[in-house]
Amino acid sequence: MALISTVVDRYVNYLAAGKNASPHTVRTYTIALVGNQTIGKEKGFIPFILAHNVAGLEAVTRQTLRDYMFYLMQTGTAKSSIANKISAIRSFYRYLHREGIVQKNPIEEVSSPKLDKRLPHILTTDEITRLLASPDTSKPAGQRDRAILELLYASGLRVSEIVRLNLKHIDLSSREIRVTGKGNKERIVLMGTPAADALLTYLNKGRIELLGAHRSDAVFINRLGRRIIERRVQKIIDQHAAHANIEQKIHPHILRHTFATHMLDGGADLRVVQELLGHASLSTTQIYTHVSKAQAKKVYLAAHPLAQQQGGQP
Helix, strand or coil, rough: HHHHHHHHHHHHHHHHHCCCHHHHHHHHHHHHHHCCCCCCCCCCCHHHHCCCCCCHHCCCCCCCCCCCHHHHHCCCCCHHHHHHHHHHHHHHHHHHHHCCCCCHHHHHHHHCCCCEEEEEEECHHHHHHHHCCCCCCCCHHHHHHHHHHHHHHHCCCCCHHCCCCCHHEEEEEEEEEEEEEEHHEEEECCCCCHHHHHHHHHHHHHHHHHHHCCCCCCEEEEECEEEHHHHHHHHHHHHHHHHHCCCCCCCHHHHHHHHHHHHHHCCCCCCHHHHHCCCHHHHHCHHHHHHHHHHHHHHHHHCCCHHHHCCCCC
């Protein structure tokens, strides 16, 4: 177990330093491998192979992985969670194979479970307007919150990218932000005038007050002058969503979904949206065309008088 623990630790360090993975990804992949030692059935991959007397990482086979997936299904684990665990194991074994720790990669012969296709949730224009107007911009924290919300919606940034932003990454004159995203890939994202204005107000006023005597290169900081963390951004969104009377639970990624969908609704080219989002594959971005069509149908059925009279049948 000591050897496996050492290998896992090296892999986790590689994820954080070599792959520049977000803290959320590192945490999720670590739990997928070693488990979370909570009450209930243990679902980590390493505890599973140890409990089934698999001789080591090299001894894992396609059948081992299939048995693991079957075990997860028996415990009532959702398909999406199983898929995430398989993704973590896939990444782990690619690392092991590349480092020469295993000679064969068994995960290459295993497919993740097919997921039910679900369209991502988005906010309406009215909901976005209410959310952005929620922070009290007479206060430093309110100026920060407004800048964060504006940027999430205006640029489509991931929350992990927002919290990692440093001052040198922002060019307010051109309204551009240099971002290092997944896979350590760098891209340029844009922001509109409202987001740039909110960011300028925060940098010139709110951030200076929050920083006090401290020093930091981070764009977004907390009341102690330290870099803000992802969990705090979620709490900020929860607070302002409640204040704006938005009933659905809003995750930071919903603002990213909303950005992409509203861009396509406004006539943006799909490949431009792909570039702004930092998607490696165009097929990942294409989900938003389905969201846009679904939204258009919903608006039509709600607004067209004959559609209403005929029970939604045009």
